[in-house]
Amino acid sequence: MSQKAFVYTELQISAPFDQVPWQQINETIKTKPGFLNKTWLSGVGNNSAGGIYAFDSIENAQVFVTDYFPAEARKFGVAQTTRVFDATATTDASIDMNSVHYGASPKTTPAAFVYTEVQLHVLPFDNGPWRAFNPVLKQQPGLLSKTWLSGLHTGTVGGFYAFDSLENARKFALDYFPGEAKTLNAAFYTRVFDAPVTEAASRDMASPFYG
Template structure:
């Protein structure tokens, strides 16, 4: 076991907050479910590179074509994670643009959301560098690759930091979601119906939509003002949507304050 791995041990999880009722949105979700059903049956293959980000705006100085989500199965306070060493190694990875570090609320897992210049370089990262990093810690790991081009319009509409949006305040929490649905192409999905509803969620600052490479799973990376509002969204509100869609889902809540310094060092767009 490495010296870094020895730092990571024996911390217990905190219990989740109690759920609260939310307003029934049956009519909206019924329409959204119908739209997803159509999207899932009309196309069967991804088209990851069908668009180009050649035309960049001033707020988008770098071309991002893929996002990567990672999470290590560790439990350690973030100040015990050797993020300086890891940052230096990740900065040298081909096509890397930025990373926002993640520290799990309750379980103290460590991970990140990354932007890469191409799907090819994102795949190299998740099949080459990252498994070796996890091996060094002696822990299991999770990785996902997403098509950043397909979700650009939907994310811009949600004040996505990954596309240059600025905030009046620094995020206090992040939320990651992924729903077990096949929606390809992404634009066939009901994001235009969902966005107005999501914008009403208490404390939401930003969302970057996610579309799974090859899988067509639908997800998102959210920034919230506080951990309380992030947990309320992930624990209470989000399950009401996925239940109506009859789909399994995955949610994670992260402490943005704990990883601020490490994320700034990695050019995280949330602290620009």
């Protein structure tokens, strides 16, 4: 695959997704250098708005998070979160988890997404525990795929998951993942997102979750 970087964004906003001007935003993002695709995100319970993006280079991803995205957040008058991840470093780990970002065909249309990030420094990523965790992750109820994430400069370890139901996504985020982080003795960050409400917007941005 051609992606070299992933970007995660989330706006500190509370708005039903049908009130987000995604059509206008999509047309602008499509013009950004190196942009490949985006999966829109709508927070369960808080209606935050965000996305997971693929870029053709780390440099273009960095320009996006330092130039365009802060200006977009400013228009909404809200604080924002951005992260840049090295997509090359997690290729093997993600392919093993049927990641659609690395060419796997979607098994079914996702009903929910989960984003995780663990406060660890693991560089190089391949020295980390992904080989031990992947077999366990594959047994989690309703998990369709995972894209591993490796924080640029920080070496934080995370993932972007697709689930077959919101119930299974919540169980993963609330029950399974805290235990996984505990085994690593690390603080962590989780978010659960409603996939159906953002499907049209994500399809318009060539999201790999929709074939």
